[in-house]
Amino acid sequence: MDARRNLLNALMMGIFSLAAVIAVVPLFAVLGYVLKNGLTSLNWAFFTELPGMMGVGGGMANAIIGTLIVVLLASLIGIPIGILAAIYLSEYDRSSWFSTLVRFTSDVLTGIPSIIVGIVVYAAIVVRTKHFSAFSGGVALAIIMIPSVIRATEEMLKLVPHTIREAGDALGIPKWRIILNIVLPTAAKGILTGALLAVARISGETAPLLFTALGNLYYAHSLNEPIATLPLNIYFYAISPYDQWHKQAWAAALVLVFIVIVLNVVARLAFRSRLRKN
Amino acid sequence: MKKKKPRASWGDRILRSASGLTAVLVVGIMIWMGWEMFISSRQSLHQFGWAFLGGRVWDPVHRIFGALPFIYGTLVTSLVALVIAGPIGLGVAIFLSEMAPATVRSVVGFLVELLAAIPSVVLGLWGIFVLAPFLGKVVEPWLGKRLGFIPLFHGAPVGVDLLNGGLILAIMILPTIASISREVMTAVPTVQREAALALGATKWEMIRIGVLSYAKSGIIGSVILGLGRALGETMAVTMVIGNMPNISPSLFSTAYSMAAVIANEFTEATYGLYLSALMEIGLILFAITLLLNIFARLLVWSVARGPKGGHLV
Amino acid sequence: MGNLSVRNLEAWYGAQKALFGITAEIPEKQITAIIGPSGCGKSTFIRCLNRMHDTLPGAKVSGDILLDGKSIYDQHPVYLRKTVGMVFQKPNPFPSMSIYENVVAGLRLNGERHKEKLRAAAEKSLRMAALWDEVHDRLNYSGVSLSGGQQQRLCIARALAVEPSVLLMDEPASALDPIATQRIEELVSALKKDYTIVIVTHNMQQAARIADLTAFFLNGELVELGPTSEIFTKPKDKRTEDYITGRFG
Numbered sequence: 011m012d013a014r015r016n017l018l019n020a021l022m023m024g025i026f027s028l029a030a031v032i033a034v035v036p037l038f039a040v041l042g043y044v045l046k047n048g049l050t051s052l053n054w055a056f057f058t059e060l061p062g063m064m065g066v067g068g069g070m071a072n073a074i075i076g077t078l079i080v081v082l083l084a085s086l087i088g089i090p091i092g093i094l095a096a097i098y099l100s101e102y103d104r105s106s107w108f109s110t111l112v113r114f115t116s117d118v119l120t121g122i123p124s125i126i127v128g129i130v131v132y133a134a135i136v137v138r139t140k141h142f143s144a145f146s147g148g149v150a151l152a153i154i155m156i157p158s159v160i161r162a163t164e165e166m167l168k169l170v171p172h173t174i175r176e177a178g179d180a181l182g183i184p185k186w187r188i189i190l191n192i193v194l195p196t197a198a199k200g201i202l203t204g205a206l207l208a209v210a211r212i213s214g215e216t217a218p219l220l221f222t223a224l225g226n227l228y229y230a231h232s233l234n235e236p237i238a239t240l241p242l243n244i245y246f247y248a249i250s251p252y253d254q255w256h257k258q259a260w261a262a263a264l265v266l267v268f269i270v271i272v273l274n275v276v277a278r279l280a281f282r283s284r285l286r287k288n
Numbered sequence: 289m290k291k292k293k294p295r296a297s298w299g300d301r302i303l304r305s306a307s308g309l310t311a312v313l314v315v316g317i318m319i320w321m322g323w324e325m326f327i328s329s330r331q332s333l334h335q336f337g338w339a340f341l342g343g344r345v346w347d348p349v350h351r352i353f354g355a356l357p358f359i360y361g362t363l364v365t366s367l368v369a370l371v372i373a374g375p376i377g378l379g380v381a382i383f384l385s386e387m388a389p390a391t392v393r394s395v396v397g398f399l400v401e402l403l404a405a406i407p408s409v410v411l412g413l414w415g416i417f418v419l420a421p422f423l424g425k426v427v428e429p430w431l432g433k434r435l436g437f438i439p440l441f442h443g444a445p446v447g448v449d450l451l452n453g454g455l456i457l458a459i460m461i462l463p464t465i466a467s468i469s470r471e472v473m474t475a476v477p478t479v480q481r482e483a484a485l486a487l488g489a490t491k492w493e494m495i496r497i498g499v500l501s502y503a504k505s506g507i508i509g510s511v512i513l514g515l516g517r518a519l520g521e522t523m524a525v526t527m528v529i530g531n532m533p534n535i536s537p538s539l540f541s542t543a544y545s546m547a548a549v550i551a552n553e554f555t556e557a558t559y560g561l562y563l564s565a566l567m568e569i570g571l572i573l574f575a576i577t578l579l580l581n582i583f584a585r586l587l588v589w590s591v592a593r594g595p596k597g598g599h600l601v
Numbered sequence: 602m603g604n605l606s607v608r609n610l611e612a613w614y615g616a617q618k619a620l621f622g623i624t625a626e627i628p629e630k631q632i633t634a635i636i637g638p639s640g641c642g643k644s645t646f647i648r649c650l651n652r653m654h655d656t657l658p659g660a661k662v663s664g665d666i667l668l669d670g671k672s673i674y675d676q677h678p679v680y681l682r683k684t685v686g687m688v689f690q691k692p693n694p695f696p697s698m699s700i701y702e703n704v705v706a707g708l709r710l711n712g713e714r715h716k717e718k719l720r721a722a723a724e725k726s727l728r729m730a731a732l733w734d735e736v737h738d739r740l741n742y743s744g745v746s747l748s749g750g751q752q753q754r755l756c757i758a759r760a761l762a763v764e765p766s767v768l769l770m771d772e773p774a775s776a777l778d779p780i781a782t783q784r785i786e787e788l789v790s791a792l793k794k795d796y797t798i799v800i801v802t803h804n805m806q807q808a809a810r811i812a813d814l815t816a817f818f819l820n821g822e823l824v825e826l827g828p829t830s831e832i833f834t835k836p837k838d839k840r841t842e843d844y845i846t847g848r849f850g
């Protein structure tokens with residue numbers, strides 16, 4: 011009987027360890043192929059030239075810049091809104107039914123498929139302005155990033171010791187200055203981590219941009235024009251019939267994955283240095 | 289608002305109302321999304337009623353729209369993903385929260401989060417050019433030869449099919465299930481584990497009675513969140529499922545998913561009813577994922593955030 | 602059964618040493634109280650007795666502990682803990698289990714499936730823990746539906762059900778109100794005819810009330826171990842005297 015218990019124990023421990031091994035296999039399989047196929051296709055023209063016609067030559071300069079523009083726009087909209095909402099939840103209203111509703115809605119919002127956000131923004135902005143645009147793409151991505159910014163920021167603000175706020179109170183500093191000048195800076199690194207992870211997430215989003223940013227073979231000259239982004243290009247190039255474009259899709263995937271991983275690593279390093287300081 | 293300041297400063301009023309406004313905005317976005325989807329799909333709702341859900345034909349030329357093939361493809365791929373990623377994700381969570389020493393834990397935990405960070409379009413690319421040939425030339429012929437008598441593994445192996453979609457989804461939802469289950473397990477009080485150990489439990493028995501049973505509802509929640517993510521995932525599935533509105537019992541069959549048909553046909557929808565039918569598919573997807581997420585979040589909150597008393601009065 | 606003999610026991614958390622050369626005899630069927638200021642190593646000591654300490658990551662022990670003449674390090678902790686039961690500071694019933702299931706959890710782990718035997722064992726343990734009369738008509742209720750004091754007695758019943766010879770108690774009453782505490786103390790005194798009991802307490806009066814022997818720990822050392830009456834009236838060591846008379850701690 012006891013031998014059986016020990017055996018079962020060993021067996022289960024083996025299974026769990028195996029699960030951990032299996033879980034990282036796809037990561038290396040995907041990263042390996044992205045690296046291998048991406049490196050062979052990557053060249054200088056990729057970064058400097060516009061796409062070539064009919065799958066010949068060219069690069070993705072416009073899409074690289076487009077990704078930066080759309081993500082920057084989304085961050086400019088999404089991060090302040092997310093941080094403000096978190097300030098409300100942490101500093102003004104911690105436990106009413108309304109703040110619980112906001113918190114819950116925000117959590118649920120993370121689970122809504124991103125393509126739904128795409129078609130809703132399409133219906134609301136693209137249909138009304140009558141054209142696809144970088145702006146509508148930025149709004150769609152902003153909606154996707156807001157919940158994660160809220161959650162990360164709120165958790166960081168909650169970690170700020172209450173005594174710090176009381177110290178400010180005791181000095182007669184108005185609440186808004188305590189929040190903006192004392193509480194926020196104390197939590198800054200954690201908030202930065204959350205924001206960077208949110209940026210990393212939207213950098214790779216494709217579905218919400220299909221009907222908003224749409225894609226563009228050229229540079230976009232204003233936020234009111236359709237714009238190319240790396241994820242969109244990977245999709246269009248991957249399902250195209252041209253071999254050359256498949257190669258470029260791998261190159262774009264390599265650049266995109268590189269950006270996302272760098273953002274993740276930087277975010278974690280920022281967080282780690284915050285922990286060490288405490 | 290505990291104490292009245294002599295003068296409510298302008299700064300306070302501004303920050304309070306601005307931040308309150310953004311909080312309202314979050315709830316507003318959710319309501320607005322539901323409303324916008326509903327309005328946009330009214331025409332289709334009116335035209336087809338409930339029959340839309342059971343309709344097997346999707347024929348824009350003859351203005352006949354039925355959502356069943358897409359619902360079917362979505363459900364089957366998500367189920368395949370759940371069957372694969374559920375147990376593995378749970379195993380990873382247990383490994384990370386109960387077994388691994390600190391350094392292994394942080395490395396493996398980081399790798400799992402990196403897996404979650406890989407954009408779905410990149411996974412789709414890998415699915416088309418790496419996984420599909422592998423499935424079509426190696427895995428599926430093998431499965432067909434051994435298990436071909438089961439309808440599930442019947443038919444010509446192509447590699448771009450329900451199985452590929454399910455596998456890609458499994459890769460995508462594994463980190464979700466692993467990290468949320470882990471979060472829930474970490475929230476289990478140490479005294480629960482010690483109580484089991486002190487009774488003479490082996491490590492596995494400790495995990496079973498001290499951790500898993502305590503965290504049960506949260507773990508179920510994490511699996512449902514994974515399911516929600518699988519149902520709504522668009523790009524990767526669109527790229528590997530074959531995009532044919534078939535309903536076939538075989539995993540080797542091409543199929544279509546709800547998100548994929550929206551992605552593919554939305555900009556081609558040339559008349560109102562077509563667009564409205566696509567919007568209704570979006571509405572169904574929205575409603576399902578919304579309900580699943582509400583349910584799952586309540587479960588996860590009950591363990592990880594909520595005031596559940598496992599100790600003291 | 603239930604004689605503990607501790608030989609030059611040392612314990613570490615990582616690089617930090619928590620116990621220094623502890624040598625002690627803990628006789629069977631007596632109550633031994635462990636007292637001392639917080640951080641003195643009394644919890645670490647008691648957690649060494651069922652090897653709960655050395656299974657922590659980074660924790661280490663040296664020296665030896667003999668249970669009825671046999672080293673506890675020669676057996677697997679899983680088996681040791683059947684003989685050496687433990688009750689924790691805060692009551693920790695398994696919330697997903699009923700009262701009944703909590704009591705028989707240990708027996709089920711050991712493969713007991715016979716319904717009648719489990720019933721009988723549950724009743725016996727609950728009676729010993731003086732809880733039977735209060736819960737016999739609601740054994741299927743959740744363990745966490747009980748009051749704090751009842752939960753703690755449930756945990757004691759759970760520990761008794763596997764029929765250990767030693768019962769370790771780590772400040773079992775510290776989270777309870779005075780009335781619940783009194784019931785636990787009565788229970789502990791009644792249990793000593795069958796079990797060797799080692800109880801950590803921060804409450805000197807509690808030690809004086811219930812313990813046959815008292816051990817005083819300070820900074821990871823065992824300063825003095827002797828009959829409770831001697832420790833409290835004429836301690837041999839100056840440091841014990843200082844602590845007892847409230848000069849520090």
